[in-house]
Amino acid sequence: xxxxxxxxxxxxxxxxxxxxxxxxxxxxxxxxxxxxxxxxxxxxxxxxxxxxxxxxxxxxxxxxxxxxxxxxxxxxxxxxxxxxxxxxxxxxxxxxxxxxxxxxxxxxxxxxxxxxxxxxxxxxxxxxx
Numbered sequence: 001x002x003x004x005x006x007x008x009x010x011x012x013x014x015x016x017x018x019x020x021x022x023x024x025x026x027x028x029x030x031x032x033x034x035x036x037x038x039x040x041x042x043x044x045x046x047x048x049x050x051x052x053x054x055x056x057x058x059x060x061x062x063x064x065x066x067x068x069x070x071x072x073x074x075x076x077x078x079x080x081x082x083x084x085x086x087x088x089x090x091x092x093x094x095x096x097x098x099x100x101x102x103x104x105x106x107x108x109x110x111x112x113x114x115x116x117x118x119x120x121x122x123x124x125x126x127x128x129x
Contacts, residue, residue, distance in 0.1 A: 079096070
């Protein structure tokens with residue numbers, strides 16, 4: 001009898017705890033990306049990505065690298081999607097015109113920097129590199 005009461009109490013306690021614990025993956029966005037697992041939607045890839053796993057990462061200049069921006073290029077290199085903090089939609093698509101290696105939109109300018117890096121400016125101020 002004691003075992004039955006003890007097991008019942010443990011079972012009920014487990015159920016009560018499970019109801020209060022948020023479920024990993026229960027925070028899907030409109031595209032099905034799970035934010036709690038680090039995913040965000042990429043307009044260029046048309047898929048969920050983890051920006052911290054992307055090849056091109058830039059460090060924020062003002063905070064000496066506390067914040068990271070990720071860059072994803074379209075296959076034809078005419079568009080660059082940048083993931084920066086404080087952007088409502090999560091990312092901004094910059095466009096390249098002509099043969100210049102400069103992508104621009106709304107005051108943001110992405111240019112090649114040093115040998116294999118990039119530099120991102122906002123209103124002519126370097127914010128990431």
